[in-house]
Amino acid sequence: DVKVTQSSRYLVKRTGEKVFLECVQDMDHENMFWYRQDPGLGLRLIYFSYDVKMKEKGDIPEGYSVSREKKERFSLILESASTNQTSMYLCAIGGQNYGYTFGSGTRLTVV
Amino acid sequence: QKEVEQNSGPLSVPEGAIASLNCTYSDRVSQSFFWYRQYSGKSPELIMSIYSNGDKEDGRFTAQLNKASQYVSLLIRDSQPSDSATYLCAVDSGYSTLTFGKGTMLLVSP
Numbered sequence: 001d002v003k004v005t006q007s008s009r010y011l012v013k014r015t016g017e018k019v020f021l022e023c024v025q026d027m028d029h030e031n032m033f034w035y036r037q038d039p040g041l042g043l044r045l046i047y048f049s050y051d052v053k054m055k056e057k058g059d060i061p062e063g064y065s066v067s068r069e070k071k072e073r074f075s076l077i078l079e080s081a082s083t084n085q086t087s088m089y090l091c092a093i094g095g096q097n098y099g100y101t102f103g104s105g106t107r108l109t110v111v
Numbered sequence: 112q113k114e115v116e117q118n119s120g121p122l123s124v125p126e127g128a129i130a131s132l133n134c135t136y137s138d139r140v141s142q143s144f145f146w147y148r149q150y151s152g153k154s155p156e157l158i159m160s161i162y163s164n165g166d167k168e169d170g171r172f173t174a175q176l177n178k179a180s181q182y183v184s185l186l187i188r189d190s191q192p193s194d195s196a197t198y199l200c201a202v203d204s205g206y207s208t209l210t211f212g213k214g215t216m217l218l219v220s221p
Contacts, residue, residue, distance in 0.1 A: 031207045033208065035211075040213070041213070042199075042212065042213035042214065043155075043199070045208055048206075048207075048208060050206075050207070058208070090154055090155075094207075095207035096142070096203035096207050096209065097143065098160065099143075099145045099160050099201070099209070100145075100157065100201075100209060101157070102154040102155050103154060104154050105153075105154045
């Protein structure tokens with residue numbers, strides 16, 4: 001079974017903190033994605049990556065950055081957390097040929 | 112902006128009935144279509160994929176695709192209370208990315 005592991009299930013951070021969300025996969029897959037999910041807004045793509053050291057902006061990249069130093073790990077960085085970044089963050093691997101496998105998600109609260 | 116539209120629901124059906132979930136999409140060149148199930152507080156889980164016009168069946172689930180009408184549907188036969196969840200439609204939007212609808216909540220009553 002494909003495994004996509006997100007390091008934290010719940011996080012509470014203060015406004016202005018730098019926040020790292022980690023995602024690790026065990027499938028040697030090229031494509032990795034970060035989405036956020038909010039009630040009424042659905043899933044929105046933040047950033048994605050095709051390979052090591054490659055990154056592409058999604059639909060809502062503002063306030064975020066990413067890092068992919070190793071193929072199995074894709075990190076989402078909130079440079080200076082704000083309350084409007086309170087959300088469920090979902091990491092996924094896959095692509096248009098076979099869909100995505102999601103991690104279990106990180107529910108981030110910024111206070 | 113590519114769009115995927117779903118009725119938010121809730122769609123309420125009695126146990127044993129057929130649940131019909133619908134989705135329309137805006138990008139005519141989309142080639143891959145997916146249905147995900149998401150239980151409350153959990154991450155989405157892939158249940159069906161479809162790539163060509165017509166029907167695709169997998170157990171109690173049937174996906175239907177009509178590219179000319181830009182329409183995808185999911186039928187769930189013999190609905191069970193355990194099918195109660197939010198169902199997300201997803202459509203490929205280039206560069207291996209998917210665009211998701213906001214989901215339809217399905218409630219199956221015993």
